[in-house]
Amino acid sequence: MIRLDKIQKKYDLGDTEVAALHEVSFEITAGEFVAIMGPSGSGKSTLMNIIGILDNATGGTYYLEDYDITALPDKEQARIRNTHFGFIFQSFNLFPELSAMENVMLPMSYAGVAYNERKKRAAELLDQVGLSHRMSHLPTMLSGGEQQRVAIARALSNKPNLILADEPTGNLPTDKGQEVLDILTDLHKQGTTIVMVTHNDAQGEMAQRVINIRDGLLASEVRR
Amino acid sequence: MNMKEDLTLSVRAMFLSPIESMLLILGLALSIGATASGFGMFGKAVEDGKQMLKLSEFREIVVRPKESAEDMLQPLVETSEDDDFNLDFEDLDAKSVSPAISYSYISSRTRLRINTSALLERIANREQPPEVQAEPQTEQSAQPTSPADAGQAQAAQPQQSQPQDGRPPEPSLEDLATVEGPEPTVDELAGYEVSDEFFMAMNINAAQGSVFTAQDVANGSKLLVLGANVAATLYEDGEAVGRQIASFDRIYTIIGALEETGTVYDDMFFTPSELASDSTGAQAARGPTGGGNESLHFSVDDATQLESAEAQLTSWFDSIYGVGMVSISVPREEAEAIISRNEKIAIITLVLALAGLLIASVNVSNILYSRTLRRRKQIGILKALGATRRDVFTMFLSEGGLLLVVGAVFGIAIVLAFSQILSSANGEGSFNYLAVALGVLVSSIITLAFTVVPALQAAKVPPAEAMRVE
Numbered sequence: 189m190i191r192l193d194k195i196q197k198k199y200d201l202g203d204t205e206v207a208a209l210h211e212v213s214f215e216i217t218a219g220e221f222v223a224i225m226g227p228s229g230s231g232k233s234t235l236m237n238i239i240g241i242l243d244n245a246t247g248g249t250y251y252l253e254d255y256d257i258t259a260l261p262d263k264e265q266a267r268i269r270n271t272h273f274g275f276i277f278q279s280f281n282l283f284p285e286l287s288a289m290e291n292v293m294l295p296m297s298y299a300g301v302a303y304n305e306r307k308k309r310a311a312e313l314l315d316q317v318g319l320s321h322r323m324s325h326l327p328t329m330l331s332g333g334e335q336q337r338v339a340i341a342r343a344l345s346n347k348p349n350l351i352l353a354d355e356p357t358g359n360l361p362t363d364k365g366q367e368v369l370d371i372l373t374d375l376h377k378q379g380t381t382i383v384m385v386t387h388n389d390a391q392g393e394m395a396q397r398v399i400n401i402r403d404g405l406l407a408s409e410v411r412r
Numbered sequence: 413m414n415m416k417e418d419l420t421l422s423v424r425a426m427f428l429s430p431i432e433s434m435l436l437i438l439g440l441a442l443s444i445g446a447t448a449s450g451f452g453m454f455g456k457a458v459e460d461g462k463q464m465l466k467l468s469e470f471r472e473i474v475v476r477p478k479e480s481a482e483d484m485l486q487p488l489v490e491t492s493e494d495d496d497f498n499l500d501f502e503d504l505d506a507k508s509v510s511p512a513i514s515y516s517y518i519s520s521r522t523r524l525r526i527n528t529s530a531l532l533e534r535i536a537n538r539e540q541p542p543e544v545q546a547e548p549q550t551e552q553s554a555q556p557t558s559p560a561d562a563g564q565a566q567a568a569q570p571q572q573s574q575p576q577d578g579r580p581p582e583p584s585l586e587d588l589a590t591v592e593g594p595e596p597t598v599d600e601l602a603g604y605e606v607s608d609e610f611f612m613a614m615n616i617n618a619a620q621g622s623v624f625t626a627q628d629v630a631n632g633s634k635l636l637v638l639g640a641n642v643a644a645t646l647y648e649d650g651e652a653v654g655r656q657i658a659s660f661d662r663i664y665t666i667i668g669a670l671e672e673t674g675t676v677y678d679d680m681f682f683t684p685s686e687l688a689s690d691s692t693g694a695q696a697a698r699g700p701t702g703g704g705n706e707s708l709h710f711s712v713d714d715a716t717q718l719e720s721a722e723a724q725l726t727s728w729f730d731s732i733y734g735v736g737m738v739s740i741s742v743p744r745e746e747a748e749a750i751i752s753r754n755e756k757i758a759i760i761t762l763v764l765a766l767a768g769l770l771i772a773s774v775n776v777s778n779i780l781y782s783r784t785l786r787r788r789k790q791i792g793i794l795k796a797l798g799a800t801r802r803d804v805f806t807m808f809l810s811e812g813g814l815l816l817v818v819g820a821v822f823g824i825a826i827v828l829a830f831s832q833i834l835s836s837a838n839g840e841g842s843f844n845y846l847a848v849a850l851g852v853l854v855s856s857i858i859t860l861a862f863t864v865v866p867a868l869q870a871a872k873v874p875p876a877e878a879m880r881v882e
Binding site: 233236237240241242243262263266267269270271275277278279281283285286290291293294295297298299342346354 | 416417418420421424425428789790792793794795796797798799800801802803874875876878879881
């Protein structure tokens with residue numbers, strides 16, 4: 189599904205260049221559950237940004253379904269983020285001005301889904317994550333676990349092929365974190381591809397494959 | 413509301429920082445209001461100027477004897493040195509010096525005292541010796557309880573005073589003419605003694621009856637033509653044409669009422685100039701109205717020919733009366749100076765208002781930019797969820813646009829308030845509303861242009877901002 193070929197990322201800091209990624213190459217096949225692990229500053233966040241086309245690589249090639257998407261125009265990149273990927277963030281990143289329902293509806297509006305359709309689908313998704321009684325609540329009125337479940341519903345709104353989860357349990361107590369992981373495991377069982385960044389070894393063991401990043405290099409790869 | 417969720421987000425964000433939004437709206441409202449008012453005033457000044465120059469008065473050259481023209485400026489001692497000379501009717505022949513001049517007339521201000529019963533009564537009382545005067549006055553103050561008696565007293569009094577025959581400098585009762593019919597509502601009228609071409613030069617027609625002719629002027633007929641307002645109010649029944657008015661020893665016949673002009677002429681009467689009838693007799697007859705303020709008017713069809721006609725008239729009058737003995741003026745030049753001054757004041761007001769608008773727009777731009785900085789992460793998240801640069805640009809421009817629309821609504825309210833204040837001072841219609849609309853449009857476009865910059869900045873925020881952890 190995704191193939192990274194010698195991906196490089198260098199940051200230009202005036203007179204010096206800092207390389208965050210050195211020619212990283214690997215592949216993610218459809219239906220996989222991949223964990224990316226590594227200490228802070230290892231480059232795992234940079235790699236996550238590049239996989240999610242939130243950032244562009246400075247070298248190498250990115251293939252999505254065998255198409256080279258390394259240098260697409262903004263509009264195309266936005267469309268891929270919108271319809272192919274679903275993002276789950278460590279700090280939930282819901283919009284505090286919008287209700288749970290409206291937060292879930294938002295990505296669908298960029299996909300051009302009609303208002304009534306968005307509303308119907310958002311209600312279904314919130315029901316799936318067990319929040320049918322919380323639809324019109326603002327995020328500030330929800331607990332952390334509930335907020336992350338809204339965020340998962342939002343990530344699923346455009347039926348993505350790939351879920352990109354960046355430390356999804358990082359801001360949650362263990363039991364709430366487990367609920368979130370259970371939802372992700374269920375999604376994986378239903379056939380969704382999942383890439384999750386974590387530095388929790390126990391969570392890494394849930395994945396079929398663990399990619400370890402050290403100093404911008406792919407250090408090891410463990411398959412189960 | 414079936415808005416796209418990102419716009420809902422914008423609108424709610426604005427309500428969540430109400431003070432900031434209110435200040436922005438206030439600034440926009442004041443500057444849009446001021447700019448639109450500036451446009452309105454300028455439009456009005458131009459419109460009024462055009463309207464004013466269309467008046468027949470501003471296609472005239474006015475000739476006056478020098479001393480009467482300079483009465484206001486010169487000390488009395490100096491003006492009295494001049495020998496007593498007045499322009500006369502023959503001077504209208506100067507019309508022939510320029511083919512551009514189509515009409516010429518003589519005009520002087522005058523008043524008409526009407527021999528009302530109240531006036532007759534006053535004179536009758538004055539003519540009685542003081543000791544006798546005391547008695548009828550007490551009688552009179554007692555009498556008006558019954559109207560019939562009061563009428564009798566008024567009728568009786570002229571007879572009482574007749575034997576007195578004191579010959580005071582003022583006219584005595586027997587010199588005063590009287591007429592039949594209803595009594596006018598006023599005892600004095602202001603007006604002009606003019607010659608017949610006045611009506612053609614001013615392009616005023618009779619709405620009722622007719623105006624007087626050259627023949628009437630030459631005969632010295634005692635005729636009156638009334639301005640529209642005078643004609644309507646002189647008698648309680650509103651009928652004036654055909655009636656007669658007595659003034660001192662003369663009886664005037666009202667032969668016409670003029671159409672409404674919207675100028676002072678509506679409140680004036682017009683009577684054939686006595687200067688025109690025959691110059692020897694007229695000079696003597698002019699006593700009560702007071703002469704010497706007459707002016708000659710030469711009217712041109714095409715305003716561009718005023719200057720050449722003025723030069724020709726000047727040389728004509730100089731050759732007859734000597735250089736500098738008459739004053740020749742062109743009211744249009746003075747009017748144009750005033751109009752140009754008004755337009756310049758309006759332009760300065762407009763420039764000041766635009767300066768205010770610029771400051772307000774820069775402020776809007778600044779605050780929107782600082783919002784962009786505060787919302788970098790939010791923009792990143794929007795982009796991660798699928799927003800294109802254009803989506804983000806549109807969203808931020810809509811925020812500016814929303815502030816602008818609310819500001820413009822309040823701005824229009826300010827324009828209306830200004831218009832109220834001005835019309836209580838200047839009369840109706842202080843603004844040209846087409847120009848006000850143009851002003852709102854122009855100031856909105858300027859403000860919107862200033863919101864483009866922060867919107868572009870917002871559109872450039874990279875999506876990776878979404879991943880930043882605070």
